[in-house]
Amino acid sequence: MASEDYASRTWRVAKYRVTRAVSKIRAEYEKSPPRSTEHTPPVDPPVPADLLNLLCRLGVALVGAGETSARVQTILDKLSKRYGTANIHFMVLPTAVFVRVRTGNDSAIDMLDARVGTLPLDQIDGLYRLIDQIEQDAPPPGVASRDLDAILTQKPGSPPWLILLGQVVLTVGIGMMLNPGARALVGYVVLGLVVGVLTQLADRVRLLSMALPVVASAVVALLAYGFPGALAGGQPQQLLIPAVATLLPGAMLTNGTIELATGSMVAGASRVVYGINMLFLLALGSYVGISVLGPLSDPPVSSAQLGWWAPILGVLLIGYGHSWRSSAPQNTVGWLLLVLYVTYAAQVLGKHVSGPLTGTFLGGLVAVNAAYLIQRRKHAPPTQVAFLPAFWMLVPGGISLTGISDLVTHSLSGVSTGGLEVLVSALLSVMSIALGVMVGSGLATAHAPRVSTIIDTVYPHHLPWAHTAKTTGKPDSDS
Numbered sequence: 001m002a003s004e005d006y007a008s009r010t011w012r013v014a015k016y017r018v019t020r021a022v023s024k025i026r027a028e029y030e031k032s033p034p035r036s037t038e039h040t041p042p043v044d045p046p047v048p049a050d051l052l053n054l055l056c057r058l059g060v061a062l063v064g065a066g067e068t069s070a071r072v073q074t075i076l077d078k079l080s081k082r083y084g085t086a087n088i089h090f091m092v093l094p095t096a097v098f099v100r101v102r103t104g105n106d107s108a109i110d111m112l113d114a115r116v117g118t119l120p121l122d123q124i125d126g127l128y129r130l131i132d133q134i135e136q137d138a139p140p141p142g143v144a145s146r147d148l149d150a151i152l153t154q155k156p157g158s159p160p161w162l163i164l165l166g167q168v169v170l171t172v173g174i175g176m177m178l179n180p181g182a183r184a185l186v187g188y189v190v191l192g193l194v195v196g197v198l199t200q201l202a203d204r205v206r207l208l209s210m211a212l213p214v215v216a217s218a219v220v221a222l223l224a225y226g227f228p229g230a231l232a233g234g235q236p237q238q239l240l241i242p243a244v245a246t247l248l249p250g251a252m253l254t255n256g257t258i259e260l261a262t263g264s265m266v267a268g269a270s271r272v273v274y275g276i277n278m279l280f281l282l283a284l285g286s287y288v289g290i291s292v293l294g295p296l297s298d299p300p301v302s303s304a305q306l307g308w309w310a311p312i313l314g315v316l317l318i319g320y321g322h323s324w325r326s327s328a329p330q331n332t333v334g335w336l337l338l339v340l341y342v343t344y345a346a347q348v349l350g351k352h353v354s355g356p357l358t359g360t361f362l363g364g365l366v367a368v369n370a371a372y373l374i375q376r377r378k379h380a381p382p383t384q385v386a387f388l389p390a391f392w393m394l395v396p397g398g399i400s401l402t403g404i405s406d407l408v409t410h411s412l413s414g415v416s417t418g419g420l421e422v423l424v425s426a427l428l429s430v431m432s433i434a435l436g437v438m439v440g441s442g443l444a445t446a447h448a449p450r451v452s453t454i455i456d457t458v459y460p461h462h463l464p465w466a467h468t469a470k471t472t473g474k475p476d477s478d479s
Contacts, residue, residue: 047085047101050141055080056112057148059090059097061127064119065384068255069093069267075131082138093267094274118251119152120327121385126151128382157327160200166324167196167246173317174392175242177344180310183233190231191220191243196325199246213278217244217285218292225290244282246325249275250391250433254364257434315344315393322389332381335374336389343367343390357432363394364436365443372444394433 055076062072069092076097080088091098098111119127130147133139139147158166171192175184198216202209220243224236232239256271319337322328328336346366351359367390375383 047088048141050145051080051083051085052088052099052101052110054141054145054148055088055090056097056099056110057145058127058131059092060112060114061119061148061152063092063094063097063114064117065124065127066118066251066255066388067384068259068262069264070259070262072097079131079134082135083141094271118388120156121323121332121381121388122157122327122329123151123154124388125329125332125381125385126154128384157329158324162324163327164193164196164200166321166326167199168192168321169317170246170321170325170392171195171242173314173319173321174245175239176306176310176314176317177393178241179235179238180306180314181233181235181238182306184231184235184238187224187231187236187239188242191223191239194219194223195243195246213244213247213281214285214288216247217282218289219285220244221286221289222292226293240286245392247278247282249278250394251388252278253430254391254434254437257430258438261434261438311344315340318392319389322392326389329381329385332385335380335386339367339370339374339386339390340393342370343393347393357428360394360429361432361436363390364433365440366436367393368437368440369444372440 058079059072059076062075063069067075072092073090076090076092080086087102089100089102091100093114095114096111097114098109101108101110127148130144130151133147134144156163168189169192172185172188175188195216198208198212198219202212208215217240220240221236224232224239224243228236252271253275256268256275259265259268259271261268316337319333319340323333323336343363343366347359347363349359350362367387371383371387371390374380374386380386
């Protein structure tokens with residue numbers, strides 16, 4: 001009995017001591033901080049509001065400079081990392097720039113609207129020089145935002161009368177390349193002047209700006225078919241494309257095709273749909289203008305054509321006309337002409353070797369590489385400034401509008417045409433240019449050929465137009 005009492009007391013004492021020790025250890029454990037933070041998600045540093053605003057506005061400006069969505073996103077990613085932030089993600093569309101910022105376990109999303117249209121060449125030049133400065137020096141975001149404000153709010157480098165003259169010269173140049181009819185020169189001048197006036201009025205009247213494609217093409221068709229003998233030598237259809245060439249959505253269709261091919265389906269589809277809609281609006285205007293005239297008579301047709309030199313002179317007029325109309329930076333017209341002539345030579349070569357589609361492919365390929373190589377030079381404009389005028393050489397929407405206009409005019413006379421052939425030709429034309437641009441961009445960024453001696457020989461620095469203000473200094477810019 002005594003041994004059982006001793007054993008029971010011993011058990012109770014041991015149980016009490018163990019319970020007390022466990023309680024003490026648990027209390028100390030609850031008071032102690034966590035021993036490890038391995039599974040704690042990292043907290044990203046906050047992004048300054050002025051930096052976020054700068055990146056959004058730069059993205060919108062790059063969309064206005066004619067860049068593809070993927071290219072804009074790449075530039076913004078590079079700039080954000082230059083400022084030491086790695087928690088910003090971008091989604092770029094043709095009409096908006098979306099930004100997602102991670103803050104710990106949460107995220108914030110912001111966006112900024114983008115306008116449809118292309119900036120003047122002098123603003124594009126200033127934009128890329130600002131981007132180069134940010135990549136080199138990373139100035140405070142507030143300072144860079146003020147510089148961006150100054151670029152985007154500056155007055156056009158060309159006065160209104162010079163912009164109007166540039167429109168006329170550009171129309172004549174495109175006409176001399178596409179249809180160098182001697183009697184059509186008067187029509188090119190008259191219709192270029194009319195479209196230039198309507199374009200400047202559209203900048204001041206919002207209602208006209210919304211209906212500009214329809215109104216401009218209707219007026220062009222009304223004048224061309226209403227005075228076919230005086231303006232077109234009996235061939236008014238020759239006047240349609242050069243007169244409205246500045247309204248053709250060539251860059252929109254080409255960028256959209258590139259974005260679809262590279263996986264940017266939303267951006268690419270929206271650009272292609274917008275471009276096709278623009279083409280049909282232009283065709284609708286032609287239908288309205290021709291239908292107002294009623295039955296058309298057949299005037300005497302003049303077959304007088306200008307000589308072999310007409311397209312070569314047309315390239316020169318396109319260069320000067322586009323530089324005046326789009327306010328190109330001072331002393332850059334020589335570089336633009338160099339890109340245009342190289343592109344024209346490639347287009348003509350491809351056309352003679354295998355047909356128009358090969359010509360447009362080679363034109364897009366060579367235009368990108370020529371603009372890229374020129375940009376490497378010390379006093380040359382940025383790649384995008386030298387590349388955009390080449391679209392007027394390729395006229396990517398020309399086949400589309402020509403076919404649609406034929407459908408419109410033949411429908412008025414009750415003649416059926418092959419609509420499927422028109423659509424296939426338009427699609428192949430745009431795709432050939434887009435493929436040339438994509439291949440050219442890949443070649444330009446993958447290899448850095450040493451062509452400085454060739455360029456120095458062909459384009460010496462002592463020429464007056466070669467002395468521009470400041471270099472871009474970045475060999476990785478492409479179109």
